[in-house]
Amino acid sequence: MSMSKEEPAFEYTNVFQVVCSSMIHWGRLLVGGLALPLVFPWLVYNLYRSHFKNKIFRNRALEDKVVLITGASSGIGEALAHAFHKAGTRVILAARRKDALEKVKEDLMTKYPSKHTPAVLPLDLHDLKTISGRAKEALSIYGHIDVLVNNGGISYRGEAVDTDLEVDLRVMVTNYFGPVALTKAILPTMLERNSGFIIAVSSIQGKIAIPFRSAYSASKHATQAFFDTLKSELSHTEVKVCVVSPGYVQTNLSLNAVTGDGKQYGVMDQTTADGMDPSEAAESIIIATAAQRSELILAGTLPRVAVLIRAMCPWLYFYLMGSRARRLRAANLIKED
Numbered sequence: 001m002s003m004s005k006e007e008p009a010f011e012y013t014n015v016f017q018v019v020c021s022s023m024i025h026w027g028r029l030l031v032g033g034l035a036l037p038l039v040f041p042w043l044v045y046n047l048y049r050s051h052f053k054n055k056i057f058r059n060r061a062l063e064d065k066v067v068l069i070t071g072a073s074s075g076i077g078e079a080l081a082h083a084f085h086k087a088g089t090r091v092i093l094a095a096r097r098k099d100a101l102e103k104v105k106e107d108l109m110t111k112y113p114s115k116h117t118p119a120v121l122p123l124d125l126h127d128l129k130t131i132s133g134r135a136k137e138a139l140s141i142y143g144h145i146d147v148l149v150n151n152g153g154i155s156y157r158g159e160a161v162d163t164d165l166e167v168d169l170r171v172m173v174t175n176y177f178g179p180v181a182l183t184k185a186i187l188p189t190m191l192e193r194n195s196g197f198i199i200a201v202s203s204i205q206g207k208i209a210i211p212f213r214s215a216y217s218a219s220k221h222a223t224q225a226f227f228d229t230l231k232s233e234l235s236h237t238e239v240k241v242c243v244v245s246p247g248y249v250q251t252n253l254s255l256n257a258v259t260g261d262g263k264q265y266g267v268m269d270q271t272t273a274d275g276m277d278p279s280e281a282a283e284s285i286i287i288a289t290a291a292q293r294s295e296l297i298l299a300g301t302l303p304r305v306a307v308l309i310r311a312m313c314p315w316l317y318f319y320l321m322g323s324r325a326r327r328l329r330a331a332n333l334i335k336e337d
């Protein structure tokens, strides 16, 4: 009797052991089956990235290249001028303020005296009819351009309904039509040589629109679309295109932003002041150039999640943006971040 009482307990233990070991077996198979295809490409990608993070390899890939940078007189463009110059490229510094460009040139020559002497090119992206002439001037300096960095631009603060159409046009021409005109003037020479790299410094606001930034966000969405299209159209050539989408970077962008009535905003927003260091942004852009990447997002988790929500769950995105707009309006902060 005592034997028959113990038997079921013995069976239960056996069943438990069999279930456990088969779970472990299937768990291993599942983890192995999933992990391998995920981990292997991840390892290859990181090896590839670390190759270009290595300054020796990166500088070898960039050395002596001719790099035209717009908006090189301050902020991200100035940091890019330092990074590209230090990497041994021949930089052409472009923006409206010639004196500020000369100052950047002087800084570069003082800091790295053994490198190529930078060239200065006064250029107004808003003056469309002068752009092809400026592009010819840029091309005549070294005979060609290897890397075109479309970085120059302005921001905007205001409410769409109160914004003069002139302001919408100004932001759109400076941030979108100017870079498009410059790219169209230089691209044929890159195609002739079947070599070149075009960077468009857009913004995370080229992927998502936030309230009270209509003109800026529209100009960056247009930038994203134009350069994405160009990327595909040039896929049969060795001319490559990369769209860079920064979040907040510590520059004068908000100080120089234009308001709905055309005045200068003149305020350093806290989000901008707390943003990424421009030299960190420049470092990532230079790695992307050496690696010929097609896209670079320079933002934290929150903006990346916002991009996903906009694509996958638009009603939630507009619910969140609507409450953000109402909160800023109630606090009379529609020009601030």
Ligand SMILES: NC(=O)c1ccc[n+]([C@@H]2O[C@H](COP(=O)([O-])OP(=O)(O)OC[C@H]3O[C@@H](n4cnc5c(N)ncnc54)[C@H](OP(=O)(O)O)[C@@H]3O)[C@@H](O)[C@H]2O)c1
Binding pocket: 070, 071, 072, 073, 074, 075, 076, 077, 094, 095, 096, 097, 098, 100, 123, 124, 125, 126, 127, 151, 152, 153, 154, 155, 174, 201, 202, 203, 204, 245, 246, 247, 248, 249, 250, 251, 252, 253, 254, 256, 272, 275
């Ligand atoms: N800072 C950020 O948080 C952030 C975030 C996302 C994207 N971005 C983008 O990054 C790029 C650089 O901005 P930043 O942050 O470095 O701001 P920034 O310090 O204000 O620099 C803007 C640059 O653009 C030039 N520029 C403005 N209007 C121009 C025109 N009509 N023609 C030629 N150049 C012009 C300015 O030079 P002159 O005044 O001498 O012409 C200056 O060098 C912009 O495209 C901006 O949209 C910035």
